[in-house]
Amino acid sequence: MNISNLIKNTAAATVLFANVASFASDIDANADANDLAIKGYDTVAYFTMSKPVLGSPEFTSNYKNATFRFVSAANRDLFNTDKTKYAPQYGGYCAMGVAMNLKFDTDPTAWKIADGKLYLNLNKGTQKVWLKDVPGNLVTSEKNWPELKGLTAEEAKAKNG
Template identity: 35%
Template sequence: MKTFRNLFLFGILLFAAISMQAQTQPVDDNGLAIGGYDVVAYFSGGAKKGSKSYMAKHNGATYYFSSNANKMAFTKAPEKYLPQFDGWCAWGVAAKDTKFPINPETFDVMDGKLYLFFNGPFNGEPFNTYEDWAQRTSELKKAAHAKWPKVKNSK
């Protein structure tokens, strides 16, 4: 019985760890953008889940915000807060010429722009694309912006 309980607890912990590293499409099948994270909050220092109570639509996607002030800031100037590359992994665009899903808690704000990254299991191993981005930011940022028009139209 004790072994079963320990296995059950291990399973719960494993599920929680995997869930915390979950990847999401920039806009999911229900139209929710960035996994429900507040795109304005990134600019004040952190990834923060939004709430259905503070919701706005933009270009067919639904964005959640953690406060009415953030919602209002977004509705006044959405382009200021939208992530680069339509929310796809910046590293994936730059290094692999493709669209990777993102972990909304792995991000960078530079030069007033939001960049999101894949960070989770890949082929059974942990893989955080931000690590390479941080090492080669200038090179990868330039490459991503140059490649985005072609990658944007790919499937």
């Protein structure tokens, strides 16, 4: 291998590593292949309209390398004033899954606001189980999340057998 190829390969590897590292730093955000959070639902609408509402590609904001959509500029602007208040807990992963020390995707229609925070669940069946002991599940989830958030769903599953 000549010096020119070595420099090119080293540069390419450095760029690749930087991209992977930047993704890994926000692995705690659940988004689809297009970086869309909550399957396009407006996270502010859960608070202001008390229901899940699909957002518009016209009104977006980014948080933790995920794109959030909103029904209006007003909702987007409200989100931008306090992203941690309006973003779903546990990066948008299933609250019951986090209580089980796992990361599951969510159904945006399986939701609840508890203590001023938005929680999503895998589906409505899982949500029924989670709702049986919200306070207890939250205590367990809060204990699990700091370590879990740095893992992929596959790593969490492998770790927990």
